[in-house]
Amino acid sequence: MSSVLAIKPLSNTPASTRRVRHVDKSTFLVLPACIVIAAALLIPLANVLLLSLNRSQPGVIELSSNFTLANYTRFLWSPFYMRVLGKTVYIAAMTTTLCTVFGAILAMAIWRAPQHLRGVIVIVVISPLLVSIVTRTFGWMIVLGDNGLINSTLMSLGVINEPLRLMFTDGAVIVGLLHVFLPLMVLPILTALDRIDPNVPQAANTLGASRFTTATEVVLPLAAPGLVSGITIVFSLSMSSYITPALMGGPDSGMITTLIYQQFVVTFNWQFGATLVAILLAVSLVLVAVILFEFARRTRKWMVRQ
């Protein structure tokens, strides 16, 4: 209902947000980052992605001038590749959703914790990032494996007779990704929470809101910039994650990156590998843009004005 209002042209924004000066400064400010990304990522990447327009030729990495869309049609007409793409998006979406929920809870717990405990809790939260992925996976195997802590506990309690299959499943991939990406969600939300006027949640309480309602309907919307920051980072990383799905996933938990890896370093089919990268990039960018746009649409009216 409010969408028509929300996408009003910028010229209609209220007087106090209209800036006349510094517009040229903003161009100057984003320039170095644009140059870095263009020079270090876009140009080198374009160089490789152009190969996707060549016929598949394992072992050949030079661009030829015979362009074709064969690789793209091969992808798009294959139910198999589309299923892998679907699975990739599904796992990334699940990871991001769980990460958002639990990240918000953790961030609020840290926010409300006494100052002197904060440092310790923050280290607890970022510690998964400090352990090499291979050892981390081994840790998960100890916890989730057939003879792992969870299964042996449940079996000794008589809850189950056969070990549950926890490791090497899609669920394990999501758990593994959640584990390392949680810090990337918690810290941005936390920094956003720290800017909230403590009176605001109290005001909600006085209006009869429960703690849960206060948290979800008052506090979190105010931390929206942190949330969107975390969501875009976690979603992007999940889409492009390779090692965790490879090590923790089951026989059929492969994601697009698994195939990309194969094409680039195993079969040396860079043409098709580049096609997969182009498709992954396009899908991820569109989905991230949707997230950013949706966020902007929902908060445009109150965000900048605090």
Add this chain to the structure above:
Amino acid sequence: MGNEQFSSTMNRRSFLGAAGAAGLTIGFGAPAQAQSKEFVSTVFGGVYEREYRKHIIDPFEKETGIKVLTKTGLSSEWLTNSIVNRRSPEIDLLLLPYPDSIKATMEGLGMPLTVADIPNISQIAPEWYDQYDKAGIGLDYVGYGIAYREDLVPTPPKSWQDLWNPAYKGKVTVPEIGQWGSWELLVVAARLNGGSEDNMEPAFAALKRLKPNIKQFFKSGVDIANLLGSGEAWVCGMTTNIPAYGLIDAGKPVKFIYPSEGAMAGAVSYHIAKNSKNADACKKFINFALGKDVQENFCNGVVAAPTNINAVVNERTRQRVPSREHLQLFSWAKIIPQMSELADRWNQEVAF
């Protein structure tokens, strides 16, 4: 007037020259010299690197004064790097495993190696020279077999065929496509079912039948150690002796066998980059590494079989590596061109 023009051009040219020289110095790390004092070689990590250093690099450096800079990482990266930097190689000497060694051969990355340059080649079993089109030379080989948990399996496996034993339901681990052993597994599966390198079709039907038995496709040696060590998997369907004996030596109830049909071979070989500026040093080094004594010491250290027919390894090593006669070799040159398709079919029919 004319002179001024000339001198300014000169100045600019000499400035550019100096800048170029500075760039080269940064680029190559050290200025190239007629008598190479060092070269870059690849090496696997862990125990392999330790033994390699101890028995080959250190004695070689001591003897010749040539420094060997080692690059670790993944063999597929070394190969990619060499293809990309073909004109001006970053890696002088490639030590490569299957199938990257054959890919390098087919890509023509390596320069021809001759007995004249490397006299010790004459002592090397011909298969480790010929399959690289004489542009590469084998250093050592290990065997692929089956590792299993003695304490957990109902009946111990004896042949490749036993991987399909229904008693191992959900307890077998085999390599992920692209991992060491995966192509060998495909060839074994094809051969067991009337196929060959030229007819890989039967492999897929066989692997589809294997699927119920598969717990997990392993992605690395650590995976094997973790899966077998923890008992998550009982049987590892295609592994070299290295991770298997790693577990056995650690006291795990693991056994390793070479199946009755024969062991698949895992060989590593040297390839000198065609445009290497340090080819002389590399040749000296290869000759040193292929010498009988060096081979014996090194192979006893990493527990591998020597390629030098005169080298005799100790008892422990002999028990753990397959004999030359018991090896099942196959034509990698026929498999490599099919790899992209094979991987695609594997993904669609076996893995996903």
Add this chain to the structure above:
Amino acid sequence: MAQVALKNIVARYGSFLAVDHVSLTIESGQFVTLLGPSGCGKSSTLRIVAGLLQPDEGAVEFDGRNVTAVSAAKRNIGMVFQSLALFPHMTVTDNVAFGLRMKKMPQADIENQVRRMLQIVRLDHLADRYPAQMSGGQQQRVALARALAVTPSILILDEPFGALDRKLREAMQVELHALTRQLGITALFVTHDQEEALMLSDSIAVMNKGRVEQFGTPAEIYRAPRTEFVADFMGMTNFLPGEVVDSDSSSAKVRVGSAVFSTSVKDTIAPGEAVKLAIRPEKVMIGHLSAADMCFLEGHIRQITYHGNASRYVVDLPDGGSIIALQQQSPEASLAVGSNVRAHWSPEDIHLFRA
């Protein structure tokens, strides 16, 4: 302190005209208020004076010097924002000292000036507090001290008391009034509250739809509103439609319904013209009778509300309109809801506007 002049200022947002040819002069030491409803352009005008917004046309002059192109940072102004905009990471002292540091004043002078300012706003005991640790009124005074510390050419206040409770607000108004007069500050104040404007200002500019409808002293604005809008905004809530039946240069006869009233006018209004009569509610009296020289309309009381010091009557007129009266006395028993009464007022309390 400086004289500040706006010359024919225009500001647009796309096709929307926010400020429509505004010209205004604020004499040195004067306290001028821009008064108007929200969206009338008063905030844009104020931001143009501050240099936070570039006008599309026109010029801003400080002491006759054109400063239109000068940035806010170089105009030497002091501004109190609606949200106060205190720097949350700085103590009171650091907040007040900020502008002086920007001016590269020697450290010792900064300390003196900050101390003096905090004494003026009576906050010297809270110098090391952070804004978050202070009450709303205290924060307000910090904002004021910060703006005044730089001895600005002009003090600009953007509805600074909006967030305060009534009592605090009144206290702050008194304080601000005393302070500006004591220091002889040129000030530009923005509010939508007419009482606040009347109390604080030397002059008031009433704005509507981007234009200044009237500029004058509080007394002028209050007593002699020049337009219907100003009259309405200054609390003349009774508007009766009428028609001029006879007029000369100083007086006019106006018919309202069946009644005809005489009133004095400043310029001639031709007979037959439609007009509106405006009368302040406090000038309207309610009774059963009225004196002979008074104007009156008859109707019946619809509503009576008690306001402590006054009673408010709504009298419905037979033609469908109504009239509001504010009486100082308590309601009389005879003046109950439903009773027929006369609403009457003196002819000089009538303000006439062309409809």
Add this chain to the structure above:
Amino acid sequence: MTDIVQGYSFRIVVWALYIFLLAPLVCVVIVSFNYEPVQSFPPSAWSLRWYGEALRNSNFVNGAFVSAWVALGATLIATPIGVMAALGLWSSSSRFKPALEALFIAPIIVPGLVTGISLLVALSAVEMRAAPVKLLIGHVLIVLPYVIRTTLASLAQINPSLKEAAETLGASYRQTLFEIILPLVRPGIVAGMIFGFILSFDDVNVSLFLVDARTTTLPISVMSYLQYSFDPSVAAISSLMIAMTFVITLVLERMFGLKRLFAGH
């Protein structure tokens, strides 16, 4: 009543999350003290053997230094660039803003392996062969998105009139930036730097194609080591990393107070 129930369930979930985060890591730390030469759990005998082994491994030690320098260098280069970009995005009302935002996330959308290969090809083409430079370029890409995103999140919550207030008090754009805006967004910048540093330190995929014989990072050394050895020295390295982070954090806490790092005021 509901508040009490909600309070308890909140606390239970939070504790469950702490356990979730720590459980696998505690297992790793326990494994690192195992005497056995393969990773196994629970340990049969305790020992510090693998710590000694890990610290004697020159590849690990040198790799740790290289990783630390590369991560630090990349963070120091990327932070000003990223903060500038975030400031630019913040003050911009351009139509291209969403596109730019997406562009700035692109480095983490592209799989690291592909970034690495692309850089290898491109840098070889321009004859850039110094591994430290190549690694720095790759790792600046790793760090940049985190700094931009977290700074942007902090900026979004600054009251715009603070900027104007500083301006009316005579502050130049630079002074407003350094005295008002940057101190207020410091928590966001610090969070971004921490992520950037850690993820750069931990990176395998981008670095794999950029290291050379002289300059190899710790994660690459660890990965290579695991090709032929399966002992707990890698678990020991990981445990050392956790311990070191604890120590560094404690020192930071003593010196500056983490409060100041993670909170605006």
